[in-house]
Structure formats: C-alpha cells, structure tokens
Amino acid sequence: MPIPPHDRRASGAVVAALGAAGLIVLAAAPAAFGDGTVSELVVGGIEPIHGLKPGDTFDLPVTVANKGGTAEKVWVSSWVTRGLDFVDVPSNCRVQHVESYDELPEHWTAACAFDQAVEPGVVYTPEKPLRVKVLDRAYRDRLRVEVGAGGAQRDDEGGDPSVAGTAPAVKLVEQPAGGEGSVGLVNVSITSVNTADYQVTGAALRGRVGDTVTMKVKFANAGPAWVLEDDEVEPGVQIIVTPPAGTSVVKRDHDCHAEGGKYLCPPHFGMNMAEDAQMVYTFKLKIDKRIAGAKGSIALTTQLRPFDHNKANDKADITLDVTDGGSTGSTGGSASGSNGSTGGSTDGSGGSAGGSSSTGDDGTTSNGGNLAETGSSTLPITGAAAAAVVTGAGTLLIARRRRARNLS
Incomplete structure (x- = not known):
C-alpha cells in the first residue's frame, strides 16, 4: 500500500537548513490505518562515522520499531552523498540517483520495501544490512535514514529512473528490546581521510x-x-x-x-x-x-x-x-x-x-x-x-x- 506523496520541496528545505549541524533528528509524521490505530515508526542504530579511507566499506546497522499501532507494510530509505555508494543492494530495494536541489547535495537513495507487519513494542532489523562503499572522492559526506509505513517513495523530477537491486531480497527480523530509537528520520556525517x-x-x-x-x-x-x-x-x-x-x-x-x-x-x-x-x-x-x-x-x-x-x-x-x-x-x-x-x-x-x-x-x-x-x-x-x-x-x-x- 503506497504512502501518499508529500511536499519534498518543503521537507528538503528543512533538512538543508539543519544539515550543517552534522547530526539532524527530525520526527516523522505518524501514519493512520483503517482500523483506527496509528503506527509510530522510529529508526535507530545510526551514528556518525569518522576516519574512513577510500576503498573502505561499512554496514548500516538500522533498527526499526513501532511505538503505535501495527504497521502492515513498511519502508526504510537510506541516502548517501556523492562520496559514497551502495553495494550488494537487495532486490526488494530500489536505487535512484538524484541531482542537487533546494540546497540538498547530489545523492543516491536506496529505498527498501518490507511487505510484512511491524508489531508495536518489537524491534526489527534487516537480516542483512545495507553495505556502503567509500569512493576515491569521499571526504565529508552525509548519510540519511528514514522509515515510514506503506510503500517507499521516489524523487520524480531530476531523479534518474530507479533500479532494483540484484542481491537476494531481505526481510526484517526481530531483535531484543532496547535501542529502538526515537525518531523517524536521522542524518549523520560520514567523514573520510582525504585531500x-x-x-x-x-x-x-x-x-x-x-x-x-x-x-x-x-x-x-x-x-x-x-x-x-x-x-x-x-x-x-x-x-x-x-x-x-x-x-x-x-x-x-x-x-x-x-x-x-x-x-x-x-x-x-x-x-x-x-x-x-x-x-x-x-x-x-x-x-x-x-x-x-x-x-x-x-x-x-x-x-x-x-x-x-x-x-x-x-x-x-x-x-x-x-x-x-x-x-x-x-x-x-x-x-x-x-x-x-x-x-x-x-x-x-x-x-x-x-x-x-x-x-x-x-x-x-x-x-x-x-x-x-x-x-x-x-x-x-x-x-x-x-x-x-x-x-x-x-x-x-x-x-x-x-x-x-x-x-x-
């Protein structure tokens, strides 16, 4: 079930205004469901990473939790700026290149759809995390991770057509309680040793x-x-x-x-x-x-x-x-x-x-x-x-x- 489109121009301006702080935390709006319950999905596990070198790779240890009503389908979207790139992308994720706009830099997005229920009070993580490669041009980059209910989004104007990953599809698996996060969107800095x-x-x-x-x-x-x-x-x-x-x-x-x-x-x-x-x-x-x-x-x-x-x-x-x-x-x-x-x-x-x-x-x-x-x-x-x-x-x-x- 796709989620309704939102005003990307407005949300992009907010993220850009706060992006220089290095760590941005914005609350995602809850999504309403037909049975009267409301899901409140939160993301965690994302921290700034420093001291990387070109050629390095690292995993995104994303956790997803629900502090509201049951969500029947969820998506997790990650984007990285042009010094980084996604590798070994699962087939239930789609990758899209997006040009710079509204003060947001050029970036690549990997939007992963999970057609499974996320129960309240349970912490989930992808059974295999997304992997990111540090490119030769990396120095100071940004990583953004967002979670939401329904179907994932894509950027219509200026974004290239999205492409499905080729690695095996992954699902969300339950994790021990704790560290479930408190917000629906996180931006962090990723820095590399370079000149x-x-x-x-x-x-x-x-x-x-x-x-x-x-x-x-x-x-x-x-x-x-x-x-x-x-x-x-x-x-x-x-x-x-x-x-x-x-x-x-x-x-x-x-x-x-x-x-x-x-x-x-x-x-x-x-x-x-x-x-x-x-x-x-x-x-x-x-x-x-x-x-x-x-x-x-x-x-x-x-x-x-x-x-x-x-x-x-x-x-x-x-x-x-x-x-x-x-x-x-x-x-x-x-x-x-x-x-x-x-x-x-x-x-x-x-x-x-x-x-x-x-x-x-x-x-x-x-x-x-x-x-x-x-x-x-x-x-x-x-x-x-x-x-x-x-x-x-x-x-x-x-x-x-x-x-x-x-x-x-």
Whole structure:
C-alpha cells in the first residue's frame, strides 16, 4: 500500500537548513490505518562515522520499531552523498540517483520495501544490512535514514529512473528490546581521510592605453576529493580578484562584489565543490595608463582548509603588458592564464552551474553608479562586505521544485 506523496520541496528545505549541524533528528509524521490505530515508526542504530579511507566499506546497522499501532507494510530509505555508494543492494530495494536541489547535495537513495507487519513494542532489523562503499572522492559526506509505513517513495523530477537491486531480497527480523530509537528520520556525517586541492589561475593581459581588454581568471578543485562545504565546521572559501594598477573595471563578473579596488567572488556552486569543478570569472578592464610592473592577483581567502595541503597555488598573478602608443578606446584582446572559456563551468553535481559569463551585468560600480571601478586601490576587505557576499552566494543556488511519487 503506497504512502501518499508529500511536499519534498518543503521537507528538503528543512533538512538543508539543519544539515550543517552534522547530526539532524527530525520526527516523522505518524501514519493512520483503517482500523483506527496509528503506527509510530522510529529508526535507530545510526551514528556518525569518522576516519574512513577510500576503498573502505561499512554496514548500516538500522533498527526499526513501532511505538503505535501495527504497521502492515513498511519502508526504510537510506541516502548517501556523492562520496559514497551502495553495494550488494537487495532486490526488494530500489536505487535512484538524484541531482542537487533546494540546497540538498547530489545523492543516491536506496529505498527498501518490507511487505510484512511491524508489531508495536518489537524491534526489527534487516537480516542483512545495507553495505556502503567509500569512493576515491569521499571526504565529508552525509548519510540519511528514514522509515515510514506503506510503500517507499521516489524523487520524480531530476531523479534518474530507479533500479532494483540484484542481491537476494531481505526481510526484517526481530531483535531484543532496547535501542529502538526515537525518531523517524536521522542524518549523520560520514567523514573520510582525504585531500582536495583548491587552486587559482591568473591571466596575462596585453594592450595599449585606452584599450578595453577581457580578463579571465579561474578557480578550481583538482581533487581527488569533492568537498561539501559546511560553515559550522570551516567557513566556505571566497576568491579575491585584484585588477592590475592603471586599469579600471568597465564590466565585472556578475557573481563578484566590489570592495574598494578588490572583488570578492563566491564559488558558483554554493556548498558543493566536485573533484573536477572549475569556474571562470570574466572581467572587462580599461587600460587607463601605463604603470611599470603593474600586477594584479587572484587569491583564495585564508579560511582553514584542512583538506588542502598545497598552498602554493592559492594565489596567482594577473600581469599587464602595456604596449607603446595611444588608442581610441577600441576593444583589445587578452592572453589569459585560464582555460579561455566564455564562462562555462561544472557544478558540484556534474551539471552546469551557470558559468561566469558577464552577461546580465552592466558593469556598474558597487554604489549603483555607472562610472568605471578603479583597480588600483588596496583597501582592506571588511567583515561586513564578506558577509554580504556569503549572503549573496545563497541566491546562486537554483531551487528546483520536486514532488514525491510512490514506487510502483
């Protein structure tokens, strides 16, 4: 008997809001039955796991109990983020890949249906637990386990078609009383020993006085781990772009915020940095005058990043070669140290993240005027401005509405 669909958009927002705490506990709504009794299913046995290594496997010691009326059929749904994967999935479970949405990261769900009664006051566990493998890209991941009455659910929009497991089906078996849990949904953190290399690439610009040149600079994660940002564990990285002296910004990248002569640019991907993610920030600079040795930079902010052991590539130069002679202000070219793309980028879930094209930005100054922004100031970046950028970064997340539909 399938359970009715629920508002996955709303429930996803709640889980996302609490997810950074590392351990989330939410009560599941009771399910009503025709005989007037009400089941109250709870899940237990799930704890955070730390210190894993790529290639490791671990079992999910899930317990299910019923504190209400008898449930004639139940489901247990587990999902893991992209550093983990399910192996040896029983045939009474269906696995589905779901893209990131509503601040929830990309994940894989294994929804297992148990066509058997769960009696009040009895603790059950699957006769063989689900097994999870730690992938090469694992670092900080999440595990979520939920229990409910009736049939399991699937994510309709953005989720790939679910696939049945191939291992023998399992059933729930009774366990000794105790440790039965107290809630219907649990989220915990799963961490692995791994590294990720955040790095930046500068640009080499060339033109005459009066020219407007295009500057492309890049931020990337060279892996091997993906990183699920968690501000409560460590603040998310920001990118600081400082144009060379003697230039003014005619048009800034639309994701970047001006602070004096510097620009703070958030990652386009919000919380998620896939192991192969990269993004290009595009500016248009006018060469106002020739200054010998003028040089700008792109650099990462200095928040603690224990996963990133290579600090040598956290900053790169933006050089400017001003050739002799004047100019009428025509658009000039640039030789960029980036990949030369026009702003395409790969998000933390493997899809498009909107890139760094400057379309849609009119190049206005930070106070809303239409004058070009100078690139020669070196004013410090204030905490308030950084906070504004973090707030603004939230608007980059693309909210995708979804609805739940029952598994057939």
